[in-house]
Amino acid sequence: MRKIIAFVLVMLFFTGALSAGGQGEEGVSAVPAFDPDKEYTISIGGYGDLERAYSMVFSTPHFKELYPNITIEFQTSDFGGHHNRLTTVIAAGEATNAIEALEIGFIAQFVEGGGLTDLSTAPYNGFEAGKEIVPFAMSNATTQDGRLVAMPVDIAPAILFYRKDLIEAAGISEEQIQNLRNWDEFIEIGKKLTIDKDGDGKIDQWAIPHANDVAMVPLNGGKGGWFDENGSVLQPKTRFMDVLNLVKSVRDAGIDADFGAWSGPWIQSFSDGTVALMVNGAWFGGALKTWMAPDIKDWRVAYLPGKIPAALGGSYLSIPETVPAEQKAVAWEIIKFLTTDPYAQLVTFVEIDAYPALTTVFDDPIMIQGVDYFGGEKVRLIYADVAESMPTAEVSEYDAVILGIWNNAVTSVIIGEMSVDEGYDTALNQIQASID
Numbered sequence: 001m002r003k004i005i006a007f008v009l010v011m012l013f014f015t016g017a018l019s020a021g022g023q024g025e026e027g028v029s030a031v032p033a034f035d036p037d038k039e040y041t042i043s044i045g046g047y048g049d050l051e052r053a054y055s056m057v058f059s060t061p062h063f064k065e066l067y068p069n070i071t072i073e074f075q076t077s078d079f080g081g082h083h084n085r086l087t088t089v090i091a092a093g094e095a096t097n098a099i100e101a102l103e104i105g106f107i108a109q110f111v112e113g114g115g116l117t118d119l120s121t122a123p124y125n126g127f128e129a130g131k132e133i134v135p136f137a138m139s140n141a142t143t144q145d146g147r148l149v150a151m152p153v154d155i156a157p158a159i160l161f162y163r164k165d166l167i168e169a170a171g172i173s174e175e176q177i178q179n180l181r182n183w184d185e186f187i188e189i190g191k192k193l194t195i196d197k198d199g200d201g202k203i204d205q206w207a208i209p210h211a212n213d214v215a216m217v218p219l220n221g222g223k224g225g226w227f228d229e230n231g232s233v234l235q236p237k238t239r240f241m242d243v244l245n246l247v248k249s250v251r252d253a254g255i256d257a258d259f260g261a262w263s264g265p266w267i268q269s270f271s272d273g274t275v276a277l278m279v280n281g282a283w284f285g286g287a288l289k290t291w292m293a294p295d296i297k298d299w300r301v302a303y304l305p306g307k308i309p310a311a312l313g314g315s316y317l318s319i320p321e322t323v324p325a326e327q328k329a330v331a332w333e334i335i336k337f338l339t340t341d342p343y344a345q346l347v348t349f350v351e352i353d354a355y356p357a358l359t360t361v362f363d364d365p366i367m368i369q370g371v372d373y374f375g376g377e378k379v380r381l382i383y384a385d386v387a388e389s390m391p392t393a394e395v396s397e398y399d400a401v402i403l404g405i406w407n408n409a410v411t412s413v414i415i416g417e418m419s420v421d422e423g424y425d426t427a428l429n430q431i432q433a434s435i436d
Contacts (some may be wrong), residue, residue, distance in 0.1 A: 156281025
């Protein structure tokens with residue numbers, strides 16, 4: 001099957017190359033150049049707080065001076081609704097917004113299914129435009145054949161959030177939390193934080209919300225990295241076995257509350273003291289201080305055990321292929337502005353804590369300021385350190401399928417349906433059957 005697919009792809013490549021050879025210049029000129037004297041109105045499809053942040057950017061004198069001729073409209077939905085809509089309309093070849101935001105977890109899905117404009121080519125030249133963007137974020141939007149399907153606008157360096165009051169009540173020092181050497185120490189700390197606070201014989205405080213919270217950290221968020229240098233999936237085996245052993249150890253230790261992500265108990269746990277730790281991307285700090293636990297002044301930030309560099313989240317901006325040619329140039333101007341203009345990146349960060357993808361702002365004075373919500377700590381220095389340490393990994397057309405299968409294996413191990421060996425073997429067999 002692989003040989004057949006490879007043959008078809010080769011034939012398609014040469015067919016496309018021959019066609020392009022006769023109309024190469026026409027293909028480029030098919031996207032009219034941006035005209036600063038022409039009035040444009042374009043729409044952005046987004047989710048969550050992106051509209052709020054970008055609206056703030058577009059209302060600044062800086063943007064209005066640069067682009068007085070551009071009017072922006074939004075189509076905003078919740079996280080799931082936005083991505084479901086986008087998946088449906090792109091699959092059907094229907095009209096979209098000129099710019100569509102994507103959470104990093106959906107990049108691989110659109111690599112597999114297609115439908116997004118390649119921003120590496122003229123007239124976009126996205127790699128040149130994004131040369132100051134943190135490398136791992138650019139690689140996560142780059143396919144193995146060199147296409148750039150979206151531009152990173154914010155990233156989510158993974159960190160450990162902890163409740164200072166709860167760890168101190170358990171006899172744990174902040175120094176211990178901030179210097180965890182490995183996951184074994186994390187679990188031992190977690191046991192001390194999992195207690196019956198009210199003495200009724202039932203556990204009512206746990207270390208973390210769910211064992212699955214740590215599952216993607218050793219895999220850098222599961223964005224790429226599913227194949228080794230020889231093209232073998234889930235290799236080296238020890239890397240993936242370590243993940244399954246980790247989630248099993250966390251569940252066996254009884255330190256997670258088994259709260260489903262974004263459920264009522266999960267959200268409430270960050271303000272009512274039923275969990276003391278949380279592994280997540282830097283963006284989670286914004287959620288804590290703005291709506292999840294704004295009155296709790298004891299949340300703090302530390303590196304992950306062993307200072308593991310990983311990303312858990314991040315937003316990207318894309319131009320679907322169905323966008324009319326006359327809209328693509330102006331869409332690219334907006335994407336380029338939001339992703340590579342230092343002022344735009346900092347305004348977005350200040351507004352919603354979406355950590356900048358642009359490395360040139362990492363040493364901006366605002367990045368070394370203490371954050372009141374986190375006890376005045378200079379937490380953004382940790383974010384920058386993690387971001388700059390991140391390994392790169394290109395996405396493939398198989399990543400979305402692999403991630404779904406792997407997540408099922410992780411869940412089966414956590415709930416005891418499979419052993420670690422069974423989980424790995426089952427995932428490997430299902431993945432190989434899906435991609436062969």
